[in-house]
Amino acid sequence: MRRTTTAGALTCLALAALTACGGGGDKKDTGSASSAGALDGRGPVTFVTGKDRSGNMQKQIDGWNAQHPQEQVRVVELPDEPNDQRQQMIQNAQTKSDAYGILNLDVVWTAEFAANRWLTPLPKDQIDLSKMLPATVTTGQYRDKLYAVPSTSDAGMLYYRKDLLDKAGISSPPKTYAEMWADCDKVKALPKGKGVDCYFTEVNKTESLTISAVEAIEAQGGSILDASGKPTVNTPQVKAGIEFLAGARKDRMPKEAVTLDTEGGRRYFQGGKLLFQRQWPYQYAMADQTDGSSKVAGKFAVAPLPGQNGPGVANLGGHNLAISAFAKNKATAFDFIKYLTGEPAQRANLLATSQAPTVASLYDDPELAKKYPYLPVLKQAITTAKPRPVVVKYGDVTAAIQGSVYDAVNGGKPVDQALADLQGKLTALTAGQ
Amino acid sequence: MSTEVNTEASPDVGSEVTGVSRRATARSPRPRRSGGRRGERRMAALLLSPTLLVLAMVVGYPVVAGLRESLYTRGSGLDADGFVVQGNKFVGLDNYTSIFQGDRADAFWNAFTNTTFFTLTTVTLETVIGVGMALIMQQAFRGRSVVRASILVPWAIPTAISGLLWRWIFQADGAANAVLGHQVLWTADGFPAKLAVIIAEVWKTSPFIGLLVLAGLQMIPREVHEAAKVDGASTLQRFAFVTLPLIRPALLVAILFRMLDVLRMFDLPAVLIGVNQKSVETLTMLAWFEATNLRYGSAAAYATLLFAYIALIAYLFVKLLGADIIGEARQAREQARGARKAAKR
Numbered sequence: 001m002r003r004t005t006t007a008g009a010l011t012c013l014a015l016a017a018l019t020a021c022g023g024g025g026d027k028k029d030t031g032s033a034s035s036a037g038a039l040d041g042r043g044p045v046t047f048v049t050g051k052d053r054s055g056n057m058q059k060q061i062d063g064w065n066a067q068h069p070q071e072q073v074r075v076v077e078l079p080d081e082p083n084d085q086r087q088q089m090i091q092n093a094q095t096k097s098d099a100y101g102i103l104n105l106d107v108v109w110t111a112e113f114a115a116n117r118w119l120t121p122l123p124k125d126q127i128d129l130s131k132m133l134p135a136t137v138t139t140g141q142y143r144d145k146l147y148a149v150p151s152t153s154d155a156g157m158l159y160y161r162k163d164l165l166d167k168a169g170i171s172s173p174p175k176t177y178a179e180m181w182a183d184c185d186k187v188k189a190l191p192k193g194k195g196v197d198c199y200f201t202e203v204n205k206t207e208s209l210t211i212s213a214v215e216a217i218e219a220q221g222g223s224i225l226d227a228s229g230k231p232t233v234n235t236p237q238v239k240a241g242i243e244f245l246a247g248a249r250k251d252r253m254p255k256e257a258v259t260l261d262t263e264g265g266r267r268y269f270q271g272g273k274l275l276f277q278r279q280w281p282y283q284y285a286m287a288d289q290t291d292g293s294s295k296v297a298g299k300f301a302v303a304p305l306p307g308q309n310g311p312g313v314a315n316l317g318g319h320n321l322a323i324s325a326f327a328k329n330k331a332t333a334f335d336f337i338k339y340l341t342g343e344p345a346q347r348a349n350l351l352a353t354s355q356a357p358t359v360a361s362l363y364d365d366p367e368l369a370k371k372y373p374y375l376p377v378l379k380q381a382i383t384t385a386k387p388r389p390v391v392v393k394y395g396d397v398t399a400a401i402q403g404s405v406y407d408a409v410n411g412g413k414p415v416d417q418a419l420a421d422l423q424g425k426l427t428a429l430t431a432g433q
Numbered sequence: 434m435s436t437e438v439n440t441e442a443s444p445d446v447g448s449e450v451t452g453v454s455r456r457a458t459a460r461s462p463r464p465r466r467s468g469g470r471r472g473e474r475r476m477a478a479l480l481l482s483p484t485l486l487v488l489a490m491v492v493g494y495p496v497v498a499g500l501r502e503s504l505y506t507r508g509s510g511l512d513a514d515g516f517v518v519q520g521n522k523f524v525g526l527d528n529y530t531s532i533f534q535g536d537r538a539d540a541f542w543n544a545f546t547n548t549t550f551f552t553l554t555t556v557t558l559e560t561v562i563g564v565g566m567a568l569i570m571q572q573a574f575r576g577r578s579v580v581r582a583s584i585l586v587p588w589a590i591p592t593a594i595s596g597l598l599w600r601w602i603f604q605a606d607g608a609a610n611a612v613l614g615h616q617v618l619w620t621a622d623g624f625p626a627k628l629a630v631i632i633a634e635v636w637k638t639s640p641f642i643g644l645l646v647l648a649g650l651q652m653i654p655r656e657v658h659e660a661a662k663v664d665g666a667s668t669l670q671r672f673a674f675v676t677l678p679l680i681r682p683a684l685l686v687a688i689l690f691r692m693l694d695v696l697r698m699f700d701l702p703a704v705l706i707g708v709n710q711k712s713v714e715t716l717t718m719l720a721w722f723e724a725t726n727l728r729y730g731s732a733a734a735y736a737t738l739l740f741a742y743i744a745l746i747a748y749l750f751v752k753l754l755g756a757d758i759i760g761e762a763r764q765a766r767e768q769a770r771g772a773r774k775a776a777k778r
Contacts, residue, residue, distance in 0.1 A: 256605030
């Protein structure tokens with residue numbers, strides 16, 4: 001017994017010593033980030049980004065490094081999962097480490113990173129943003145200040161089976177929901193239309209559900225937050241949007257829709273089992289493969305998303321480049337961002353990776369349009385696209401939206417009640433914004 | 434005082450005592466030891482202190498730091514320019530009390546129920562299947578080594594990978610539905626998701642119980658079984674009255690380890706079904722969500738609650754069923770004491 005007491009005492013002593021160290025080691029947060037605004041210093045920087053499978057990014061960086069021997073850029077690769085990337089960037093920011101220089105941010109992270117003073121404000125007058133699609137530029141701003149420069153964009157389009165519409169004698173893709181359902185009924189009446197489901201947009205409980213919900217709501221003229229950042233999900237427009245999703249899920253989507261993620265949806269479309277689908281541009285090349293992996297190669301086309309009384313509103317994806325507030329050599333970092341978001345680099349990137357550019361003129365380039373026939377449609381989608389809610393606590397807000405919309409769309413809760421709950425949650429989460 | 438001298442003087446008693454304790458008791462006469470023992474203890478403490486120091490650093494400090502963190506909250510309000518007001522604030526037990534209020538109380542009790550449900554179901558199934566596996570692995574037959582190796586394969590696969598494998602199996606057009614000939618939406622948020630997690634978890638971890646029980650089985654002397662056979666015990670009787678009691682220590686330790694593991698399950702449901710899914714959300718996932726959204730104090734509070742829950746379960750398990758993790762040491766001590774008593778008489 002006495003032996004254990006000795007041991008216990010020793011442990012306590014050690015613990016006491018350690019906690020004392022821990023207490024003393026705490027950093028005091030001071031508002032030093034404001035002084036980090038100046039873009040000075042030249043020298044090596046790091047470029048922190050998710051995995052690049054095309055190999056094109058390294059090629060572009062090699063191009064920069066060859067011209068700037070004194071200002072080399074080194075890639076720091078982060079995990080595949082966006083959430084893991086965000087976590088690592090936040091950890092780096094909280095330790096105020098200069099290991100991360102240029103950050104490749106998802107468009108929805110800008111507000112959170114900017115509000116926490118983890119980003120360097122960028123001088124608008126030193127970069128030409130007028131060539132970029134205005135909708136993409138707004139995703140890099142927080143409270144009218146520029147924090148990030150859009151490098152790639154993304155927006156949903158309506159993929160549709162042209163062969164089936166032709167068979168049913170329909171010459172143009174639907175512009176409204178009503179037209180879409182009418183077209184679907186016509187196709188279903190055909191012998192070839194048997195076993196084909198009408199429509200699919202993602203309704204599984206992930207970030208994709210937030211995107212589906214925002215698109216459905218914007219198509220009715222509603223929005224999740226108003227211009228001043230107050231939640232407005234108790235409006236009739238929002239209710240109509242969610243009711244559209246719930247109705248489509250019940251009557252028009254595949255039974256397993258709730259288990260299909262982005263890739264699952266792609267496989268379903270490529271299997272020839274879908275007439276209309278809301279999907280990202282990346283599917284185009286894959287669905288057009290003639291090696292047998294896709295049953296719909298050459299049989300589909302894309303159009304802007306339909307809406308309630310006219311064209312719908314797509315949601316913006318994509319990535320922006322920002323400079324960490326704790327980085328060194330910010331002048332070099334800013335030059336590199338200008339290089340990577342410039343027209344030549346974006347053009348090369350589009351050719352190599354098919355990632356949507358943010359420079360408007362590339363969408364009208366005949367050579368590119370030949371390779372990517374969907375570019376005009378995509379340009380229109382991005383031009384009219386709306387961002388997801390711009391909030392500092394984005395993680396909480398999207399989780400709340402997913403929870404309530406999932407309950408409403410998959411029949412767990414009446415739409416009214418789900419939206420009333422959501423209004424309450426969002427009010428608490430956006431308080432003080 | 435005189436007892437040990439007596440022990441020395443009566444070697445017939447010593448023969449009952451295990452080798453370890455005999456060495457301990459039969460070293461030297463008492464008088465010299467009394468002074469020596471204190472020195473010995475000091476020496477022991479000195480020799481152990483590096484270990485204790487390391488333990489304090491890698492176990493003690495994180496626990497205490499977590500507790501401390503759970504009493505603070507990070508600034509999350511915005512100033513006029515839209516910047517987050519920085520700085521940590523001491524909030525006492527607020528992080529704990531807010532867990533039990535409003536929506537968050539529902540989420541907590543849902544996660545608590547899920548965690549407990551998964552623990553009960555998976556550990557029960559794993560125990561039954563694991564013991565079965567051990568009995569099969571124990572048998573002498575051709576190809577035994579192949580069976581042993583293949584039973585261990587699931588345990589060797591990293592959980593995240595097995596989560597992905599099962600995700601393919603359970604997707605709407607996956608193998609599970611093809612075999613059933615009926616479309617179950619396993620990966621949607623609902624009861625089938627719970628089943629999917631249980632199946633994948635049991636598949637993966639039964640071999641662990643099997644392995645530990647096999648070790649226990651191999652310690653059982655063949656003669657015990659032969660004696661029972663001679664006495665006319667049936668196979669079932671031999672299993673219930675010979676095998677089970679003899680593998681009990683190994684089995685209980687295996688079950689305890691599994692319980693502690695399942696109580697903090699995270700990766701399998703997260704990969705297989707996803708995060709923020711009511712039907713499979715566990716307590717660790719709640720803590721993870723809070724930490725992801727920069728509320729480290731609240732995350733630490735969840736983690737501390739889970740820690741307390743796990744400690745309680747482990748304590749009850751050890752108390753009620755007498756799972757003996759440090760059995761050998763205690764046994765040795767008790768035997769030594771018994772020997773001393775016997776010698777006194």
